[in-house]
Amino acid sequence: MRKIEHIGIAVKSLEVSNVLFEKLFGQPPYKEEEVASEGVKTSFFMNGPNKIELLEATNPDSPIAKFLEKKGEGIHHIAFDVNDINEEVIRLKKEGFVILNEIPKKGADNKLVVFLHPKGTNGVLIELCQEIK
């Protein structure tokens, strides 16, 4: 596991929060992308070397819709950049972490992603990301 790839923030409205985060960082999102398989619409901001992902739900079954219902807007997950996602899944499984999808799926911004259940990581949803080359 290398550096933090991004921090994901659940928002009710991407349109509203894009304006807010543009004011915060002094620059607009560099990308907006829908990931239908995850039920999310995302936007990405770079702040120096750091990346923030805003997530809006696109349907009521979306993990983001459920999160907003239970906890409201706020930090939803922390994503870590990994070199070999399949190797990391094997390693973390051996360590006893609960892997939500053992087969990496296509995320946003050209990444393969795997999630670890927050119950096994002190209440923090962890995403692993490997860049698709």
Ligand SMILES: C[C@@H](C(=O)O)C(=O)SCCNC(=O)CCNC(=O)[C@H](O)C(C)(C)COP(=O)(O)OP(=O)(O)OC[C@H]1O[C@@H](n2cnc3c(N)ncnc32)[C@H](O)[C@@H]1OP(=O)(O)O
């Ligand atoms: C596009 C992509 C990308 O970057 O490329 C993305 O990020 S997509 C980001 C959106 N996609 C995902 O999040 C996919 C992975 N997430 C999931 O599979 C799900 O959201 C789960 C994490 C399993 C949670 O779903 P659900 O609430 O239905 O499941 P559950 O019944 O197993 O677990 C419920 C318990 O987990 C807690 N819980 C739910 N979401 C949480 C979160 N984000 N952080 C911390 N805790 C969380 C609930 O409050 C509840 O706690 P209590 O029991 O204490 O009440």
Ligand SMILES: [Co+2]
């Ligand atoms: Co993410």
